Amino acid sequence: MGTDSRIRQRRFATSLLAGLLLLVAGRAVAGHISVTVDGVDGPLRDAVLAGLELNQYGTRDVTAAQANRLYERAADQVRNALEPYGYFHAEVSGELKENGADFVAVLHVTPGDPVRVATIDIRLDGDADGQAPVQKAIAAFVPAKGQPLDQGAYEKSKAAVQAALFGSGYLEAELVEKRVDVTRSANTADVHLSWKVGPRFRLGETEFEGGQFPDTFMQRYVPWKEGDFYTQDKVLELQQRLIDADYFAIAQVQPDIEKAHDGIVPIKVILGPAKRTIYTGGLFIGTDTGTAEAFLGTVRLVRDLLAEVLEEKVRERQFDAEVATRAVKAILLDNPLEFYGISPKAAPGGSDLAPSPGTPGEGRGGGTLGF
Numbered sequence: 001m002g003t004d005s006r007i008r009q010r011r012f013a014t015s016l017l018a019g020l021l022l023l024v025a026g027r028a029v030a031g032h033i034s035v036t037v038d039g040v041d042g043p044l045r046d047a048v049l050a051g052l053e054l055n056q057y058g059t060r061d062v063t064a065a066q067a068n069r070l071y072e073r074a075a076d077q078v079r080n081a082l083e084p085y086g087y088f089h090a091e092v093s094g095e096l097k098e099n100g101a102d103f104v105a106v107l108h109v110t111p112g113d114p115v116r117v118a119t120i121d122i123r124l125d126g127d128a129d130g131q132a133p134v135q136k137a138i139a140a141f142v143p144a145k146g147q148p149l150d151q152g153a154y155e156k157s158k159a160a161v162q163a164a165l166f167g168s169g170y171l172e173a174e175l176v177e178k179r180v181d182v183t184r185s186a187n188t189a190d191v192h193l194s195w196k197v198g199p200r201f202r203l204g205e206t207e208f209e210g211g212q213f214p215d216t217f218m219q220r221y222v223p224w225k226e227g228d229f230y231t232q233d234k235v236l237e238l239q240q241r242l243i244d245a246d247y248f249a250i251a252q253v254q255p256d257i258e259k260a261h262d263g264i265v266p267i268k269v270i271l272g273p274a275k276r277t278i279y280t281g282g283l284f285i286g287t288d289t290g291t292a293e294a295f296l297g298t299v300r301l302v303r304d305l306l307a308e309v310l311e312e313k314v315r316e317r318q319f320d321a322e323v324a325t326r327a328v329k330a331i332l333l334d335n336p337l338e339f340y341g342i343s344p345k346a347a348p349g350g351s352d353l354a355p356s357p358g359t360p361g362e363g364r365g366g367g368t369l370g371f
Helices: 003-028 042-051 064-085 132-139 151-167 215-221 232-245 292-315 321-332
Strands: 033-038 091-099 102-110 116-124 174-183 188-196 202-209 248-255 264-273 343-347 350-354
Touching (some): 042 064, 064 102, 151 174, 215 232, 232 248, 232 264
16 A cells, blocks of 8 residues: 555544534533522522523533533532522532433522521611601611511611611711621621711702793792701602693603702702694684693693783882783683683682692782782
8 A cells, every 4th residue: 555545544433433522512412401400489589590501501502511510519509699699608519410411400508597687786876866757768778687688678777777868858868888797607797887967958949941831920839938958858849840730741850969069958849831722813723632720731831921911010019919810801701611620719800810729829918910
């Protein structure tokens, strides 16, 4: 046999061997791995499965070597997954089974007794702990003394205290200490939290942006006086009033933190007009909704705007109060009062107008015309 023939045979054998090796390797990566966990249920089981790297390979091909490496790391991953729930002494056993080309990781989990909270030390400087929302958030803090150390509940409670501080006007409140000391031997935890709350802010100027009415008209919706202490409840009340007015498609009310200074925070109101009733000349009235309620809402708006303008004119002595009152009566009261939602009070020489219940301007006093 010649030298060339031997070389060709050797090359053929080498190629055949390489092909066989590739075939074997292909069979090696064709396996899948599944996980079976017992000993824990509910949220604990969900946490274990979420923390297991093994569980992420359910639909991926793995070799035997990869399956073994993943299984070796599983016990530590189970223990790490249980610690946020207060279980610091979990025990894990099991086995990695082969099922043809596939693998099954069987894990037996014994979570043990949870670490329980021994003490809760929450500190606030200043007078913040005297505010009812802050007191409520602290009283509701979980995990409470004697309860398992649940990290998720702990984080939510911290956020609730922070929100209560902000909502009570402590806009610069800062959590300066957050520490949980776990004593594994005693199975206890001590919680230490400390806030530097800073000054309690007061309400400054209310700025309206994007609305269809002048700021002087919009001020009637504001349920506070400048200088009152800021509270989230007041901000939400203003937002609800604007929503209930049915004049705005968008009504967002928030403190303008960037402009806060010297304990005063302005309030920024972003508005977007809603579609309103459309009037045409003569007796025809067209609306985009076709409802009497939409018409009534616009009539009330016109009434309030008219009152605003006339009061200003009277203050500037351009109109006499009696003349202005007669003008309002002539403009607004020539049609059935029930339809307009207006309740006039009879008085010698004219009439005063009172807004119907629930309309803007309710409770306004001191105006020259008595609106």
